Amino acid sequence: FGATRTHLVGNTVRWDTGDKVGIFEGYSYSNPYTAASVSENGTSCSFTPDAVYPAQEVSFPYNIALYPYTADATILGSDGKSRISGIELKAVQEYRQESFARGCFPMVAVTGSLEDKNLNFKNICGVLKVTLRGSEIIRSLALSGKDGEGLAGEADVWVSQTGVPEIILDENLSKTVTIDCTGQGVALQKTAGTSFLFPLPPMTFSKGFTV
Numbered sequence: 065f066g067a068t069r070t071h072l073v074g075n076t077v078r079w080d081t082g083d084k085v086g087i088f089e090g091y092s093y094s095n096p097y098t099a100a101s102v103s104e105n106g107t108s109c110s111f112t113p114d115a116v117y118p119a120q121e122v123s124f125p126y127n128i129a130l131y132p133y134t135a136d137a138t139i140l141g142s143d144g145k146s147r148i149s150g151i152e153l154k155a156v157q158e159y160r161q162e163s164f165a166r167g168c169f170p171m172v173a174v175t176g177s178l179e180d181k182n183l184n185f186k187n188i189c190g191v192l193k194v195t196l197r198g199s200e201i202i203r204s205l206a207l208s209g210k211d212g213e214g215l216a217g218e219a220d221v222w223v224s225q226t227g228v229p230e231i232i233l234d235e236n237l238s239k240t241v242t243i244d245c246t247g248q249g250v251a252l253q254k255t256a257g258t259s260f261l262f263p264l265p266p267m268t269f270s271k272g273f274t275v
Contacts, residue, residue, distance in 0.1 A: 079102050085132070126180070
């Protein structure tokens, strides 16, 4: 069972049926689970396993879940904290109306024990919202910091049962995040704003940013 979600409706973030999470059930690789039963308001859902998995040697005394499911993600633990490796913050993301792209807003959850199956997810990233008006057709929109900030690429995330997730980007990272408005593009309106949402790792743009 999971709370916290994967797309926006107004200012409320919701799950989609078919969303996949990976759950580290006490060991170093995750099993894929699919959101099969989403609540009416979309704010919670139940997950079902994609297959029946063999028991493994337990390394962690709790469950850790990662959205979106990433087959290459692995986990190591130290002093009550666990490091998830193999997470990717995408440098190019598909446009999604009034929301961020599916699979581009990573979250993690840590339960109290292996028997605890309630997954209260915490967001790894924030969202920067850019709203435009006009008569142009937007084919793509790119965002970059004015101080060379790293915005996307491979990342590790440190998690614990009580703390806030901490993301650490790899050195080989992208300094630009692009929203790709595939197909005919997105037509702006002169009177109503059109929003573009950029999921980004927590940071301060000390010198501002450029779109």
